[in-house]
Amino acid sequence: MENSKVGCIVIHGFGGNIYEVEPLAEYLVNKGFEVSCPQLKGHTGNRQDMKKATYEDWISSAEEELLRLKEKTNDIAIIGFSMGGLIGVNLACKHDIKALVTINTPIYYWNLKRVLLNLLEDIKNRKADNLQRYMRARKNSPIPAMHNFLLLLNQTKPLLCKVKCNALITQAKDDDTVRIRSVDYLSEHLSSEHKEIKYYSNGGHQILRSQSADNVISDVTAFLDSLRN
Known part of the structure; x- marks a missing residue:
């Protein structure tokens, strides 16, 4: 059925869950967007589940939600956090987005370099916040899952040129997980006629749970609002 709302599918990252993107998703709901947040297969918090899921399973998990969202509205925007952005590229190549x-x-x-600075910050502050986060990430990243992440990345890079829809690329400058030159690669290879780039000085990888979250959410919402005009 047709609907005047813009639908947003918000995809979380590798080894994570909906918690990572929840602030953005909730804000978009309150602003009148139709929002769906799929939980990617294997991302249950159970290491064995993560080991069994393939990157094709991750894409399928998001695609199922995308198809459900298409039953409510024809205008779909894909928002991908971290690895969710790679999944978004795959879906944008296959569907009218x-x-x-x-x-x-x-x-x-x-x-x-950023990882080292974060660990030094732990020592300086006599805390272990960053170290504990890295240990959790290691626990949530079994070798088969990491292998599938690399397969997804290698499959996705050649697809970037097939993405022609409007694109917004956002990146924290102090991200310890993603190197900032990823933005240049995305911008150069996406075939979108209209591309915007937004950088944030602070926020780290989990930027939607950081002090910069409001700025990111504001920029994403403004970008999506422009689609409704």
């Missing part, structure tokens, strides 16, 4: 938004999406990953 109004726009693609990437948030800290990796082409080049692990900023080791």
